[in-house]
Amino acid sequence: MMACQGLQSGESVASLKRECDNLKKKLEQERGKLNDVELHQLAEKIEVLGSLSIKTRRVLKGHVNKVLCMDWCKDKRRLVSSSQDGKVIIWDGFTLNKENAISVPCTWVMACAYAPSGCAVACGGLDNKCCVYPLSMDKNENLSAKKKAVALHTNYVSACAFTNSDNQLLTSSGDGSCALWDVESGQLLQSFHGHSGDVLSLDLAPSETGNTFVSGGCDKKANVWDMRSGQNIQSFENHESDINCVKYYPSGDAFASASDDATIRFYDLRADREVAVYQKDNIIFGASTVDFSLSGRLLFGGYNDYTINVWDVLKGTRTSVLFGHENRVSRVRVSPDGTALCSASWDHTLRIWA
Template identity: 40%
Template sequence: MPPKDDLELQKLRKELDDLMTKIKEEQNKAADKTLEDICGDVASAPKVRLTTKKLLKGHINKVNSIHFSGDSRHAVTGSLDGKLIIWDTWTGNKVQIIPLRSSWVMSVAFAPSGNYVACGGMDNMCTVYDLNNRDSTGAAKIVRELLGYEGFLSSCRFLDDKTIITGSGDMKICLWDLEMGKRSLEFEAHSGDVVSISLSPDSSSYLTGSVDKSCRLWDLRDDKPKQTFFGHTSDVNSVCFHPSGYAFATGSEDKTARMFDIRSDQNIATYHPPNNTSGFTSCGLSLSGRYMLCGSDDSSVHIWDTLKNQHNGCLTGHENRITSLSVAGNGMAVATCSWDQNVRVWV
């Protein structure tokens, strides 16, 4: 006979599975319409015709992450060559090159003000750099090294110059006070690695995506999820708030992208690529929310008309897996980075 503790654990797991099944059944009962059904009489969106305006070359290894600054002009990229590069995406010039202590960078973030960048990865820490101050070598000065993670740093986003939120492979979310160098909040957010974070348009809440196949909505002041969203059958690699703040998009390893509605607590649209052979690593939405863009393992960016659930085309040019995608705050450009060592700005 199994030990008593094992029997108790099996009983609790079954109880949890039954509850999850019941929640999903209740959700399905309320799912009377999809976004495509509601928008049946809406005209199809025009075909997106973006081209590579700037091809940014400078990294000599895989580029893993990219993020636009709040000015919609500058962007930061992190690569396995052990460098962060600050780019002027309008001219294609490098503004700063920052050498890293660890080359295993997985996530980068630009503060909305443009004063700071942060990065982290397999070094299990988040490092914050002040772009307006230089150290003795002439590189941007390290102002904080945020330690204490028990897993890799997978995602980070600045709320402002004094606050940053991070997700990591130890399943935790941390909210940091950068002036004090201390955590304001720390809690276990998922039952698997947290791999993506997206802030709401008003910066009062945020979303997380995880390898546990779920997404969660959080209030910045609390450590309890407001809502949990199911539907994906594999890792949720990317989450992105809709500009309205009432919905969000996701990209997953299960070869689908989805739109979830927060108010109805539902998956309201599922987007499939024409070939259906590659998972999605990153996702973004246009300024209106009408177009969804997803970077893929097949080296292209897939675009959908979100309302009509129609595949609108692909952005091609990268020669390897697209790892990260960032839409400029003003909606005028999209930047992508890839294992082909290049960064492309699409306009």
């Protein structure tokens, strides 16, 4: 009854749905008219990349269950990881030492992020909350006693990221929304509604202003948002299954999405369309995570068949496969200076490749 009250005479919910579908088709046709050339066709004259010798240089062992997320500190040395064992560990990537271990009151700590200053970490998971823990050099200090509960969703927290300062935190959740929070007060600054299923991943635009971010979810959509207005400014629905991870290109003009449909797709925001698909017939397992090299020429994709595939972004070809993990790769992240890659896995370990 409520839904039908605002209808004009001669209108029904079914007729409005039909109109909506027709408008969507028209939009796709208009997008199709601009679809002049694929990325790999433009890159035909560019030299092929030589073989890469990327090897495991460090193995970080300390978790006793699936490692679900990790993030680099801006100092290019320390890392934070979160696991299904209810632990968040701060690592020294050079010495393999564990600098801190935080016990979180729930298992499945699905999201973790380092603050830009390196003085705090955020983490969240199945308890629907995202908390910020200030870090200290005193190993005996109880960090759990100093935590700040910042974000509260009505379902699990799937991803979190600090904006360009320690003062604001962006979260995505299984309740189908993303939200921007003030760290100090825990106040909700802006909420973002537009997904019709669980939001599984988000990534902040790499510009200094950082006013946009992209999110991907179970509704197969990748949405670009304006953080100031809360508006969904671009939307892409090319995947055939859940989008597990989204990641901006280093320039901020494009982004990639990894999906359970075993493909990674690349979208140009200026052209408002998909410009490349990274897939092979012999890759049948879902892509769980994705990241770019510092130059943007390489794309690293972590898959459910325990491998990391390295793709040439311009050519669309696979340049190498990294073997080493013994279970699903849940996260890959290139270090801030671009010299190393860290991967987290359900085999309870993290690996640093270089």
